[in-house]
Amino acid sequence: MQVLLPKAERLGALLKARRETIGVAESSSGGLVSAALLSVPGASAYFQGGAVVYTARARTALLGVAPEEMQGIRSASEPYALLLARTVRDRLGATWGVAETGAAGPDGNRYGDAPGHTCIAVSGPVERVATLETGHGDRAANMRGFALALLDLLTEALEAQAGG
Numbered sequence: 001m002q003v004l005l006p007k008a009e010r011l012g013a014l015l016k017a018r019r020e021t022i023g024v025a026e027s028s029s030g031g032l033v034s035a036a037l038l039s040v041p042g043a044s045a046y047f048q049g050g051a052v053v054y055t056a057r058a059r060t061a062l063l064g065v066a067p068e069e070m071q072g073i074r075s076a077s078e079p080y081a082l083l084l085a086r087t088v089r090d091r092l093g094a095t096w097g098v099a100e101t102g103a104a105g106p107d108g109n110r111y112g113d114a115p116g117h118t119c120i121a122v123s124g125p126v127e128r129v130a131t132l133e134t135g136h137g138d139r140a141a142n143m144r145g146f147a148l149a150l151l152d153l154l155t156e157a158l159e160a161q162a163g164g
Contacts, residue, residue, distance in 0.1 A: 003144065004036035007151040012040035014158050015096075020124075022154075023092035024050030025063060025084040027075075028104040028118060032147035048092040053084060053101075063087045076101050076113050078129040081121035089123050096124035096157070100150050105137030115139075118146040122157040 015022060024034045024047075034050035037043060051062040056075075059065045065087055073079045081099045089097025102118025103109040109117075116134030121127070132149045134142050 001032070001036065001039075001144075004032060004147055004151060005039055007148065007155065008036035009040050011151060011154060011158070012037065012043060012046060014155075015046035016042060018158075018162075020095035021046050021048045021092075022096045022098065023048045023088040023094040025053050025088040025097070025099040026050070026147075026150070027052065027054050027101040029100045029143050029146040029150065030054075030104075032143055033098065033100065033150050036147060036151065048094040049088075051088070053099075059084075063091060074111055076103060076109055076111050076117060076119060078119045078121065078131060081119040082123060082127065082129050085121040085123035085127075094124075096122065096154065098122050098150055098154055100146050102132075102142075102146060104142040104146070105139040107137065116142050116145075118142075118149070120146070120150045120153050122150075122154050124157065125161045126157050128153050128157045128160075 084099035085097040100120045103113045105115030108114045115137035121129045
């Protein structure tokens with residue numbers, strides 16, 4: 001968590017200063033993104049909510065994503081991460097939605113992705129998506145790495161929006 005906290009503090013300050021809000025949907029990072037953002041004093045000014053969307057059942061129950069919306073999209077992909085980011089943003093009425101989906105390890109997932117694979121997305125005034133491959137199956141390290149990558153992608157999106 002220690003590596004995540006400075007980034008979360010910076011993001012919290014940016015979001016508060018801009019009076020913007022965020023919603024989080026994460027999977028293989030297991031709630032670390034939400035935990036980091038909530039660790040910042042005053043997080044209630046920007047954090048609208050978050051969910052660990054680890055299964056198809058959770059996706060339906062927590063985000064209301066209908067099976068029709070999944071046509072042609074598989075989990076642990078960039079289109080899926082973007083769908084989750086857009087959905088959590090819209091459902092929570094937030095300025096920004098962020099999402100992560102992947103395979104933390106020690107094994108790969110049922111879609112053929114190796115351990116250490118994740119797709120991350122940010123949806124708001126600007127959108128960003130990315131894929132990360134750590135190349136190893138250390139579950140805890142991958143979870144931290146996935147969360148860190150998503151916080152970095154959010155920082156990039158906030159900076160891009162401020163510059164544009």
